[in-house]
Amino acid sequence: MKVNGTPTRTIWLAEDGHTVEIIDQTRLPHHYEIARLASLDDACRAIKDMLVRGAPLIGATAAHGLALAMRQDASDDGLATAYDRLFATRPTAVNLRWALDDMRQRLAPLPADQRAGAALDRARVICDEDVALNEAIGNHGLTVFRTLWERKGKPDRFNVLTHCNAGWLATVDWGTALAPIYKAHDAGIPVHVWVDETRPRNQGASLTAWELNQHGVPHTVIVDNAGGHFMQHGMVDVCIVGTDRTTATGDVCNKIGTYLKALAAKDNGVPFYVALPSPTIDWTVKDGVAEIPIEDRGPGEVCRLWGRLDSGDTGWVTVTPEGSPAANPAFDVTPARLVTGLITERGVCSASAEGLAGLFPDRSAAAE
Numbered sequence: 146m147k148v149n150g151t152p153t154r155t156i157w158l159a160e161d162g163h164t165v166e167i168i169d170q171t172r173l174p175h176h177y178e179i180a181r182l183a184s185l186d187d188a189c190r191a192i193k194d195m196l197v198r199g200a201p202l203i204g205a206t207a208a209h210g211l212a213l214a215m216r217q218d219a220s221d222d223g224l225a226t227a228y229d230r231l232f233a234t235r236p237t238a239v240n241l242r243w244a245l246d247d248m249r250q251r252l253a254p255l256p257a258d259q260r261a262g263a264a265l266d267r268a269r270v271i272c273d274e275d276v277a278l279n280e281a282i283g284n285h286g287l288t289v290f291r292t293l294w295e296r297k298g299k300p301d302r303f304n305v306l307t308h309c310n311a312g313w314l315a316t317v318d319w320g321t322a323l324a325p326i327y328k329a330h331d332a333g334i335p336v337h338v339w340v341d342e343t344r345p346r347n348q349g350a351s352l353t354a355w356e357l358n359q360h361g362v363p364h365t366v367i368v369d370n371a372g373g374h375f376m377q378h379g380m381v382d383v384c385i386v387g388t389d390r391t392t393a394t395g396d397v398c399n400k401i402g403t404y405l406k407a408l409a410a411k412d413n414g415v416p417f418y419v420a421l422p423s424p425t426i427d428w429t430v431k432d433g434v435a436e437i438p439i440e441d442r443g444p445g446e447v448c449r450l451w452g453r454l455d456s457g458d459t460g461w462v463t464v465t466p467e468g469s470p471a472a473n474p475a476f477d478v479t480p481a482r483l484v485t486g487l488i489t490e491r492g493v494c495s496a497s498a499e500g501l502a503g504l505f506p507d508r509s510a511a512a513e
C-alpha cells in the first residue's frame with residue numbers, strides 16, 4: 146500500500162543487502178519511523194515488543210530473523226538456537242511456527258556456508274507469497290461485499306465493522322480483513338468502516354485508522370463496547386476480522402474482544418466473516434478454546450496508554466490506581482458456529498472441517 150503516496154511494504158531488505166528495515170508500529174499514528182533489524186536479537190525484540198505485529202508479519206519477520214541469525218552462526222546449534230528464540234517470542238499466531246518450520250526444513254539439509262543465502266532467498270519468497278495471498282483474499286472478499294451491498298439495494302453507505310488491525314500493517318502488504326475493504330473502496334462501493342479501538346494496545350485506533358486515512362477510506366473510531374449497539378440499530382452491514390490461528394474445524398483465534406463482537410453479530414443477524422490466509426490455519430488443532438495458547442501480555446498494557454499528550458509530546462498515561470491488579474489475555478477464540486464464512490486466498494468457505502477441506506484438500510489430507 147502507499148504511505149503519503151509512496152508505495153511501501155511493512156518489511157524490506159535494506160540497501161546493504163542483508164539487514165532488514167521495518168515500520169516501527171509502536172510509534173504510529175503520531176510518528177512514522179523506520180527501524181533496522183541487523184541481528185537475531187533485533188528480530189526477537191521487534192516481534193516481542195510489537196514493533197511488528199499481526200500473524201503474517203510476525204511470520205515474515207521471523208523468517209528474516211532466521212536469515213540474520215545464519216549470518217551470525219550457521220551451525221546446527223546456531224540454527225536450533227535461532228529457531229527456539231524466535232519461536233518463544235509470541236505463542237498465539239501460528240504463522241510464526243509455520244514460517245520457522247518452513248525455513249528450518251529447507252536450511253537443515255544445507256551445508257552451513259549455504260544457509261545464510263538460502264534463508265534470505267526463502268524469506269523473500271515468504272514475503273512475496275504473503276502479498277499475493279492477501280490480494281487474493283481481497284478479491285474474494287470484494288465479491289462478498291458487493292453481493293451484500295447489492296442485496297441491500299446499493300445504499301449510499303455500506304457499513305463494515307472491524308476489530309484490531311488486520312490491515313497491511315499486520316502483513317507484508319494488502320492486509321487480510323482490510324484487503325476486501327480496500328478493494329471495495331477502490332471499486333466504488335461506498336464503504337464506511339467502524340473501527341474498534343481495540344484495547345489495550347489500540348491497534349484499531351492507532352493502526353487501522355491510520356491505514357484508512359492514508360487510503361482515503363471513510364471510517365469512524367469507536368470504543369470496543371459500542372459495536373453491539375450499532376449492530377442493534379442496523380448500522381452494521383457486515384463484520385470482518387483477521388485471525389492469528391484458525392483450527393481445522395473453523396474455530397477462530399483473534400485479538401481479545403473478537404468473540405464478543407461475534408456474539409453481538411449473531412444476535413443481530415449481521416454476517417461475520419474472517420479473512421484467513423492459509424498459513425494461519427493450524428491443521429493440527431480441532432478445538433480452539435481448549436488447544437490454542439493465549440498470550441498473556443501482563444498488566445502494564447491495561448494500566449497505561451501510549452499517545453500524544455496535550456503538550457504535543459508523546460508518552461505514557463497511567464489510567465488505573467497504584468496497586469490495582471490487571472489481567473491482559475491478548476486473544477480469544479470465536480467458535481466456528483458464530484462465523485458466517487472464512488475468506489481465504491482460494492475462495493470462501495464455511496467455518497467447518499468440510500469447508501476448509503474442500504478448499505484445501507491437500508493440506509487437510511496431510512494433517513490426517
Ligand SMILES: CSC[C@H]1O[C@H](OP(=O)(O)O)[C@H](O)[C@@H]1O
Binds near residue numbers: 310
Ligand atoms: C492478519 S493478523 C492480524 C491479527 O494480529 C493482531 O494481533 P497483534 O496485533 O497482537 O499481533 C490481531 O489479532 C489481528 O487480528
